[in-house]
Amino acid sequence: MNDDAPDDDPRRNAILTAAAELFIENGFANTSIDAIIERVGGSKRTIYALFGNKTGLFEAIMRAHATRLFDESGGFDAKDLPLPERLERFATKLLRLIAQPRTIGIYRLVASEAGRFPELGRLFRDLGPRQGRVWLAQVIAQAAQAGEIKAADPDAAARQFLGLLRSDLLFDLMLGLRATPDDDEIADIAHAATTVFLHGVSVD
Amino acid sequence: MNDDAPDDDPRRNAILTAAAELFIENGFANTSIDAIIERVGGSKRTIYALFGNKTGLFEAIMRAHATRLFDESGGFDAKDLPLPERLERFATKLLRLIAQPRTIGIYRLVASEAGRFPELGRLFRDLGPRQGRVWLAQVIAQAAQAGEIKAADPDAAARQFLGLLRSDLLFDLMLGLRATPDDDEIADIAHAATTVFLHGVSVD
DNA sequence: GCGATATGGTAACATATATTACCAAGTCAA
DNA sequence: TTGACTTGGTAATATATGTTACCATATCGC
Known part of the structure; x- marks a missing residue:
């Protein structure tokens, strides 16, 4: 009450x-x-x-964690930095958040219960990953307009960068196939993904 | 018996x-x-x-589907084609397999039950995605040796290409956020991923 | 045809567990 | 202090379900 x-x-x-x-x-x-x-x-x-009841408790937990992910994934902006550093910093922050065992567990839960809780998937897309995707698409669009990179479809490019970032890491974590990466490995993955992506969309 | x-x-x-x-x-x-x-x-x-018992039935099902994925993901080779077409054909085939509702369901199951069935994750890594990854790494290594592309770590590059391929598609599907893509969309994703990847690892 | 075996159909058994009930103890306002 | 309300602790209830038992029937080798 x-x-x-x-x-x-x-x-x-x-x-x-x-x-x-x-x-x-x-x-x-x-x-x-x-x-x-x-x-x-x-x-x-x-x-x-x-x-x-039990589902009410579950939904309250999911809502709390969705907003937590939203809060922690916010604040990517670092406008003063050049594009590569900006993207790499974003990549590092996002990977650190995503690779947490708690986050992995949440994703597992959402994946397995999305059938019985239809709002679950939407909740996490809207509050969690979508924020990063939107921010990323904006940055990419600006850079494309400034002639720094070539990206006809900034939204698709953002998705590609996110996929490149996660590579197999997220799946291996979700399937319990490997341990949580340490900060060094996260930095390596973020750097490699940024390099390949920027090279891939460079203006020759 | x-x-x-x-x-x-x-x-x-x-x-x-x-x-x-x-x-x-x-x-x-x-x-x-x-x-x-x-x-x-x-x-x-x-x-x-x-x-x-029930877990025995479950394990039998998982084993059957793992070998099925293995069989259907095999046969990527098309040695006569040039690298871009070769990669794009691989990408298309893999996406078609992965995007199937049945495959998505299997991944959901593995993700949610990997904790209680420790062999599950390993089973699917060894029989399923690993095959594609190994094949891909070999192709990339050969192309790098031939000077077609630049890839210091073919295995990491293969993971990147796979991640690029899946982009957000697999996650959206696992979280029940979108419908299965049709062949046209799969072809588009495969083409875009191949283009960006090859450009990203090109020898300037 | 005959016996062993497998299968269908149904019920029994044991257990786990979501949910509610009941009562005692504590909390906090007036 | 008193009384409404909340919480703790335990038990009761209802139900779902994994597993086994029992018996009748069908199938198949000999």
């Missing part, structure tokens, strides 16, 4: 945090309310009072 | 097909043995006789 400041409710936050860890680790179906209570303490009654 | 030709057992194949559809559509936890039997007919007893 208290809609004023749900973010300041410590009980609610503790439940969200513990439940998020379990959902991310074990998935929706394999996380029981009992397990959540066992980790956070207290009574099941509180969960049902705050979130209604 | 009959290990000779399990592929020729029509009962077994019918169960595998029906169960695969349900697993892909609803996930592992949300697919019940009863639902499988309701679709394929017959008795649960048969499932337990053939596969032991």
Whole structure:
């Protein structure tokens, strides 16, 4: 009933945090309310009072994490830097965010539950990756207009750069095939992707 | 007990097909043995006789689909063609395979169940994408040695090309954000990726 | 034709778990 | 202090479902 400041409710936050860890680790179906209570303490009654039911809790968690990704992915801009450094800095920041185990777990959850929660996919596209994509497309469009690069379709070029960035990293992480890269490796991938991309769209 | 030709057992194949559809559509936890039997007919007893238990059935399905992906992703070679056409043909074939709803569903399953089935990820990496990656790396290495392109690390370049190819397509599909692309769009993506990649690794 | 085996059909069993109920203890305003 | 409200703790309820059992029937080798 208290809609004023749900973010300041410590009980609610503790439940969200513990439940998020379990959902991310074990998935929706394999996380029981009992397990959540066992980790956070207290009574099941509180969960049902705050979130209604299990799917309500899940949706609240997803919403919280979507806005978190949105906040952390913001602030890419560094207008004073030349294009290569600007792109590489963006690439590094984005990779660092994406490669986090928590982010990987969220993506796994969204992928596996998107069928049962149709709004989930849209929520994450609009709040998460879309921001980066839009920002990137703008930067590319400006650079193209300034004659720095050649990009007939800035949006498609932005998608290509993002794909180039992720290369196989995201898939290997999602499939549990490799460990989280350290900062050095992230820097290498970001540098290599920026180099190939800029060379690929250069004006001969 | 009959290990000779399990592929020729029509009962077994019918169960595998029906169960695969349900697993892909609803996930592992949300697919019940009863639902499988309701679709394929017959008795649960048969499932337990053939596969032991639910996880045995799941693993058999995953193994079957992994080998299927392996078979269908093979045969990329077209040695007589020049490099751009060769890469573009590879890209088209791979995208067509990857974008299939069935393949997308399999990836979703692997991503969400990799935690509980540690061999799953490895199985798909070794049988599926790795083949394409290895083939691609070889082609790139040969082209680099012939001076056609510049690629200090053919394996990394292959990963980049794959990432460029998928761009955001695979993610949007996995998150249920868009429909399966038709052949025209696949051809466009394959062409654009090949163009940017070859330009990006060109010898100035 | 006959017996072993596989399969269909149904029910039983055990367990997990989402959800609700109930009561005691604590909290906080007036 | 008092009383409304929230929370903790435990148990009860309902249901879903993996797994096994049982029996009748069909299939297939001999």
